[in-house]
Amino acid sequence: xxxxxxxxxxxxxxxxxxxxxxxxxxxxxxxxxxxxxxxxxxxxxxxxxxxxxxxxxxxxxxxxxxxxxxxxxxxxxxxxxxxxxxxxxxxxxxxxxxxxxxxxxxxxxxxxxxxxxxxxxxxxxxxxxxxxxxxxxxxxxxxxxxxxxxxxxxxxxxxxxxxxxxxxxxxxxxxxxxxxxxxxxxxxxxxxxxxxxxxxxxxxxxxxxxxxxxxxxxxxxxxxxxxxxxxxxxxxxxxxxxxxxxxxxxxxxxxxxxxxxxxxxxxxxxxxxxxxxxxxxxxxxxxxxxxxxxxxxxxxxxxxxxxxxxxxxxxxxxxxxxxxxxxxxxxxxxxxxxxxxx
Numbered sequence: 038x039x040x041x042x043x044x045x046x047x048x049x050x051x052x053x054x055x056x057x058x059x060x061x062x063x064x065x066x067x068x069x070x071x072x073x074x075x076x077x078x079x080x081x082x083x084x085x086x087x088x089x090x091x092x093x094x095x096x097x098x099x100x101x102x103x104x105x106x107x108x109x110x111x112x113x114x115x116x117x118x119x120x121x122x123x124x125x126x127x128x129x130x131x132x133x134x135x136x137x138x139x140x141x142x143x144x145x146x147x148x149x150x151x152x153x154x155x156x157x158x159x160x161x162x163x164x165x166x167x168x169x170x171x172x173x174x175x176x177x178x179x180x181x182x183x184x185x186x187x188x189x190x191x192x193x194x195x196x197x198x199x200x201x202x203x204x205x206x207x208x209x210x211x212x213x214x215x216x217x218x219x220x221x222x223x224x225x226x227x228x229x230x231x232x233x234x235x236x237x238x239x240x241x242x243x244x245x246x247x248x249x250x251x252x253x254x255x256x257x258x259x260x261x262x263x264x265x266x267x268x269x270x271x272x273x274x275x276x277x278x279x280x281x282x283x284x285x286x287x288x289x290x291x292x293x294x295x296x297x298x299x300x301x302x303x304x305x306x307x308x309x310x311x312x313x314x315x316x317x318x319x320x321x322x323x324x325x326x327x328x329x330x331x332x333x334x335x336x337x338x339x340x341x342x343x344x345x346x347x348x349x350x351x352x353x354x355x356x357x358x359x360x361x362x363x364x365x366x367x368x369x370x371x372x373x374x375x376x377x378x379x
Contacts, residue, residue: 065281069281073306077313077315079316083322085322107160115158118203119201124202124205125259127234127238128200128258129197129255130165130197130256131152131254132253133193133194134189134192134193135190135191135250136254146190148187152214155181155209155214156204156207157180157201161183162197164194166195172185175219210234212231212233213237214230237255237257266349267291268290269289269372270287270288270353270369270370271289272287272299273368274303274357276366280305281305284302284368285298285300297319299316301316312331312332313328314328316328335356336354337368338351338352339351341372351370352370353368
């Protein structure tokens with residue numbers, strides 16, 4: 038990162054400012070009628086991006102960095118690693134540069150090189166503060182090596198990665214290495230810094246530093262392989278009348294990348310049941326599911342349904358605002374696929 042802008046890693050609730058006016062279709066009477074319909078009247082059809090709804094832009098819910106897809110994850114050898122019953126995945130964050138913003142630093146540092154593991158694979162999940170002019174992920178040919186270019190000045194860059202260890206019981210420890218050079222015909226000639234991945238599970242570890250205040254630090258968490266997808270969702274939860282309201286939000290992957298958008302209604306049915314219904318589309322407007330569930334006392338939980346039936350679950354918390362045209366309420370939660378084996 039060579040400029041002074043700042044972005045959060047998963048800054049979900051910080052993007053929820055603004056206001057909007059309820060549409061005619063989402064007035065109190067319309068919502069009341071829709072709550073009595075199956076799936077709230079939502080259909081399993083494609084939509085325009087962001088539902089063609091300018092309120093997403095007014096609420097800063099439209100423009101977010103999309104999820105990074107590393108082509109190496111589709112490599113056949115990586116798929117075989119994940120199928121091993123004892124395989125383990127480690128999610129790591131690596132940051133380098135001026136970890137505390139330092140406007141007085143006038144000496145740029147070139148971090149171009151690659152990260153590598155001694156077995157298994159390393160998969161890029163998200164870049165942190167990368168700028169296209171100096172910071173890029175480079176084409177890959179080896180699942181064990183992740184090359185990149187990066188230069189920092191007053192701030193820092195970073196990567197969020199997943200490391201797959203297909204043989205965690207092997208006598209040789211799994212290591213993560215950083216080489217400050219790109220491979221050439223004779224191999225990389227830069228410094229080779231390596232740390233056991235197990236050490237990163239105990240907390241952040243400094244890999245290297247210099248007299249100018251530049252530092253590279255890494256930390257990690259481990260879990261068993263879970264092929265089911267999961268992530269987060271957040272947005273506005275807006276009461277338009279007592280016992281009725283609407284919600285708009287973003288759907289993100291497990292590492293914060295934008296997957297798509299949701300729009301829905303909530304309220305109390307004539308039976309007294311408090312329910313919500315919604316629709317989930319991807320960034321291009323393709324249908325990805327209907328949402329339905331219940332809510333009460335600041336919490337919601339429900340199901341994610343697609344054309345094949347049940348797909349997953351979701352849940353979280355909400356805070357209502359006062360009825361009216363201005364939006365102040367919000368929701369934040371998580372979703373998880375439960376039928377990934379089908």
